Amino acid sequence: MPITLIVNGEERATQAAPMTPLLDVLREEFFLTGAKAVCREGFCGACTVHADGIARMSCLMPVGLAQGCAITTVEAIAADGVLSPLQQALEDHDVVQCGMCFPGMVMSLTKFLEQNAHPSRDEMKTALAGNICRCTGYERIIDAVLALTNAPQAAE
């Protein structure tokens, strides 16, 4: 029995064994390589996707449990190729370095900002606890996001 799931709005089927990590199906079968396999233990967050609207680490999610789920990957965050405000802020503040952790950061923070549009610095840091970055030392990422959430137009 194939497993069917909706990936970035499109119905997809996979013959992968149900215990295959969703991450591997996304990367190796659908060639959605934005999600990164870094630790494969759920610590680093680089493989974060949205499953039915919840930020999940796709390395820990067996594809069998994604049957019928709506999966959103980083490739679908920029609608029609226009960066989301979060992505735009991270680009504008020039905070990206090697970039391996950023797809996961974008996915985690996108969900976080939906729930808390005006976080404090400490709330931002707590929200990033599940996304490890080896290059940046975090603080400038937080500055960029807070610049976005504290901007006047972010009020609505």
Next chain:
Amino acid sequence: MSDPANAVMNFPRRDARDKLLGRTRYTIDHVRPGVLHAALLRSEVPSARILRIDTSIARKMPGVRAIATAEHAPGLHGIGIADHPLFAQDVIRYDGEPIAAVAADTLEQARAAAAAIVVELEEIPAVISMAESLAPGAPQIHPDWKKYEVLVEGAARGGNVAWEATVARGDTDAAFARPDVQIIDSTYRVGRQNHVSFEPRAVVASFEDGRYHIQTSTQVPWTVRNMTARILQVPASHVRVTVPAVGGGFGLKFDCSLEPYAAVLAQMSGRSVSLVNSRQEEMLTCLCRENAEIRIRSAVTKDGEIVGREATVLMDCGAYGGEQIFLTTMTAHTLGGNYKLGSVRLSSRAVYTNTAPNGAFRACNGVYNTFALERHTEEICAALGMDSLEFRRRNVLGDKDLGATGQVFEGNVLGPMLERMAALREKSPSRKTEAGDRLYGRATTVGTWFIFIGPSSATVNLNADGSATLVTSGVEIGSGTMMQSLPQIVANSLGLRPQDVIVKTADTDASGLDLGVGGGRTTVSIGAASSAACEEVRKKLLSVASEMLQTKPEKLVLTGGRIEIAGIKGSGTTIAKVVERAQQVMGPVSGSGAFTAPGVPSMPGCAAGHFIDAIDIPVFAVHECEVAVDPDTGHVEVLSYKVVQDVGRALNPRAVLSQIQGGVVQGMGYALHEEVSIDAHGRIEQSGFETYRLPLALDVVPVEIDLYEGAPSIGPLGTKGAGEVPILNVGAAIACAVSNATGKRVQELPLTPPRVLALLLDRNEPLDFPHISPTWHDNIIHTGIHASL
């Protein structure tokens, strides 16, 4: 000449957008259908003789396309000495050492076949620690060390000492015998640090038209080309290396590693072959910053003059020499740095053990040598009863002072930087109140590092659309150099906008030799080669424009995409039109440039076994931090962190600030969280992120930074590399602050809560190294190199 100030801007990096969109394809993302998957069979014992390897069963397993063992890659490689086979040959020297490589249709098939290879071993005694390795009668890890090819002459070697670099300037015996000195003797120990680059080491290799094509996640395409050829015993011209976006390096990828395995399998199978380390393989066989043991003693007058200093640094290179051979050199310039020394003797030894080999990691042994030096400095100040800032002000290297190897330093840099740190301290109030009931400590430390220069080449093609293409072997590893400083340098030279400079990714078939991206050298070396290439382009452009505009070349300036008559805006024509004209009269416009270290003299006879006797571009750093130590748990919180860094000229200040924030946080991991321990069987105990504790967002603070510009530098536009150095004195600053907070003698890193708690309770075992004699002369191999001593 163009005005250097015009090159300074916060030009954003062009690769950020695709990285944020998840579109960037790193080497790991190039594993596509039709590419075979490879797996390595690795040893699970630290030391054994190989009696038999039988691959016959594995060969018949489903999907298997090729299996390689030592017979397919007989060459030995190394830095300084060729001691390292690709596959274990007859002998296994560390847990995790590759024995065979398998390529198959799927990764599962490759792993299953690797597991089915029969290996008969006879275990032989292992030496796991450096103390065991240097003990009298210890088993020799390389009994045939005398037979190895020596690639760089001049070092003492012997037994389990893979390499020894020594410095001797002046008469330390006389200094220590003076009646007016106090002698301060200190010992220190540090563990390993894993780079944890988020993209693991990864390669996709193919064999086409009789040549190898290696796509790899590396910092050193030319090293990969040359080493692979050496190992496979083919001409280097038969290897082409290209480099996609690299997902972090930090020095891990400053050496050839997985590439030859994939290459040999590609040649055998006739297919493209991918080989990607699992995270566990990265954790267990990473070319870590080495663990080290240090003894340092100084003879100091009551006024704080350091009349003599002797030190021995033992660096664990693991089973093979690797980068540590080269890095023994750095002790002279780091542990022997910072301060004026009346006389000095240093011995820096790479020691073999039956453990995974170590490698280069951002600022390398400078990080722990600075920790040891600065903690030792604090111990000196305590013994003298002298304020440690005052001691540093009096003793830091200044203009015309001698370094350890007798090189003459130019300019007063560290002194003024200490003043700048004082000003930074004035500006921001102490966070002492945040410590609450915890123990509070503060410390200021200084550090000396250098820019690793070496050869680079560049070609600049000026296109008829007014853009320029920069062709180098530089690699974008995340620091932004290829995206920011290099296009800024080229644009400034040619009067273009940096966004009009195309930067070609590294391809050894297209670009000339380069030492690689590391050691803070990219902006300096590739930048200088690029500047030289631009000079040739300018000359050609100006000669054609001179004819077009009927004006002498020296009256013309390149600016804003145009060539103007000096002082008369709008008088000239566009660069595009000049290129078009040049193409008709002299052909397409291009220039090439080259650069290498000019070489600064050391004092003859001072340094033996060194790869760099004197440093071309010293880089200095002053760090200060405040910590709070929880007396109940031993937890250390960093309350504030300040950096004054010598950057020469900051071409892209925002990018430099990012490097400093990131580098300091990596240093905080080294100082506080990241522990690599090795069990009794020589296996690293931290196999993943659960046990190897990386700094998280909640562990860090915003670093307050002052960029110190204007120190002498031979770099283009007065630049120095800025990315390597920020990690240099973090371990030192935090250790000194914790020592000040607790009143205890901090001798080890990392300062994990259990270690700090033991320190507070006086339960740490004293660090007396039986294998490092207090008598310096006993810590060197007597070969006659220092016969005069």
